[in-house]
Amino acid sequence: MIHKSVTIGKNVVLGEHVVIEEHVTIGDDVTIGHHAIIKKDTQIGNGVKIGDLTVLGKGTASNKKMARQPKSTGMPLTIEDQVVIGSSAVVYRDVCLKKGVFVGDMASIREHVTVGEDSIIGRNAMVENNTTIGRRVTIQTGCYITADMEIEDEVFIGPCCSTSNDKYMGMGNYQYKGPTIKRGAKIGNNATLLPSVVIGEHAVIGAGAVITKDIPAGKTAVGNPGRVMK
């Protein structure tokens, strides 16, 4: 089903049973997989590849238990030229995927997130809302990127890293703050970052480390709790 208000460019390949809702715009040379769902208002540039069974432009959802109800700005999902998205991914409205971004299979990105040019969101990685991801960043398979977090350019985050933003764990209505990972820092696999920690430029966090305090630029931290190596 393709809504009659949809604009489609040249040389677009559509899979079987694709659903494209109202006011979607699709550029030239785009490939869309089988059973993909493009929800209303989504803007897709040229040369974009979208895998099978992927949902683009999902709206926010909630129940009454949630401490903070998600806000919708009304902005659409914008996918710039040459972006590649895998199979069974879910990307929300009010996300901007800059030129050349790669989103792996089964990854998901929530609302009010920008992913910078050529960055990689690995397979099965989950990115929460209100987070900014720079350029040429690698977020590997299975990472959890919390809400209200900042990741600068050329950061590398190994598989299965976990972050958090809620110091008091669900107590309610105060400021949440995720980690900040400065330019060029590297995080080992399955590391744990606590709310609001700052990982300095080109710092290195060891695999499995639990980081409870800020780590200075250029330093390496390992262990639980994570300590700077001398």
Place this chain on the structure above:
Amino acid sequence: MIHKSVTIGKNVVLGEHVVIEEHVTIGDDVTIGHHAIIKKDTQIGNGVKIGDLTVLGKGTASNKKMARQPKSTGMPLTIEDQVVIGSSAVVYRDVCLKKGVFVGDMASIREHVTVGEDSIIGRNAMVENNTTIGRRVTIQTGCYITADMEIEDEVFIGPCCSTSNDKYMGMGNYQYKGPTIKRGAKIGNNATLLPSVVIGEHAVIGAGAVITKDIPAGKTAVGNPGRVMK
């Protein structure tokens, strides 16, 4: 494809290519996303929202290597009023989602599980079979809730926490026992809970902690192995 034995209430919105199998009952004011699959016997209350590409009412599956073959009670999946389920989720038969429950995108819940009123099963969280989850519980994104586990009311489990229930890791035919998390306890992100540990009421487990022993009510434990803070 909607089977002729299906009962559908008033003001129900069905997406494209929805599949609804025999003997499903759907209440009033329900929204079902594109390509959603509602398998036989599933009971859906009023005001329920179901995302795109979600499977509801899946049967058990196994191969001959599995130490314990999953059992089917024949009970259907029951979804009470006002439940919200995201996109690309998989919920099995013999599950009861109580009123107001939220199940995130890509989450999965296996057979013989009850989730209490208004609780949240985060995105990409996996809940195994034979587990009970209380009311107003928050299970955040990417958590792994093992089989044979008990989670009481108002527990908070941070992102990516991992639990286990098999002390001898695959040796075979003995009693499995997951952790018990008592009322109001809070578990930090990426914490690890070993089989059969008991986390006391309102206890707090630090992010990245590895909990090998019971933690008393009201105490805080951190580190690997986890120790109670003084």
Place this chain on the structure above:
Amino acid sequence: MIHKSVTIGKNVVLGEHVVIEEHVTIGDDVTIGHHAIIKKDTQIGNGVKIGDLTVLGKGTASNKKMARQPKSTGMPLTIEDQVVIGSSAVVYRDVCLKKGVFVGDMASIREHVTVGEDSIIGRNAMVENNTTIGRRVTIQTGCYITADMEIEDEVFIGPCCSTSNDKYMGMGNYQYKGPTIKRGAKIGNNATLLPSVVIGEHAVIGAGAVITKDIPAGKTAVGNPGRVMK
């Protein structure tokens, strides 16, 4: 949509809206779920069960930021007799699932991987490329199995374990090497294995351990960093 070049055996049950591309071969007594997608050249044996919304035979994908572009050998996905695959899984081309393998819901297996007879790839587990998995192996829910890794027969890997293969974290063009897990070893839940470590035969790794060095056969290691227990 079933391409006219597809060969289908006896007693095959096809779900609604199934897509089967060119040159696929399907044996006898196969069940394929709703909205499943079988991509070109995939070879499916007898008695195979495939869940809803699953993608089989996906090709490789990349963007220009990737340090190593994935290689395609042109080999198809081969699924031997009695294999069971869950819902919403994604399995690539150039994978061989041997007789009796079980692949859980939402699991994914990348290219150039062999999974031995009767092994289990748990729900939501991610297996990267160029990895070999032996016979009667159990990989539980949510595990991350990196590229260039070797898992011998009868290994048990608990839920949410994480592995890595890139010692310098994204610096570029050198040899990657994942862990080697020798026959009969057991890995506890949420353990972290660093690049190129060797876990000896029948060694046991504790839950939450961070393994930075080789562990001898028959020994048990726990903690962060992981140390052999006396």
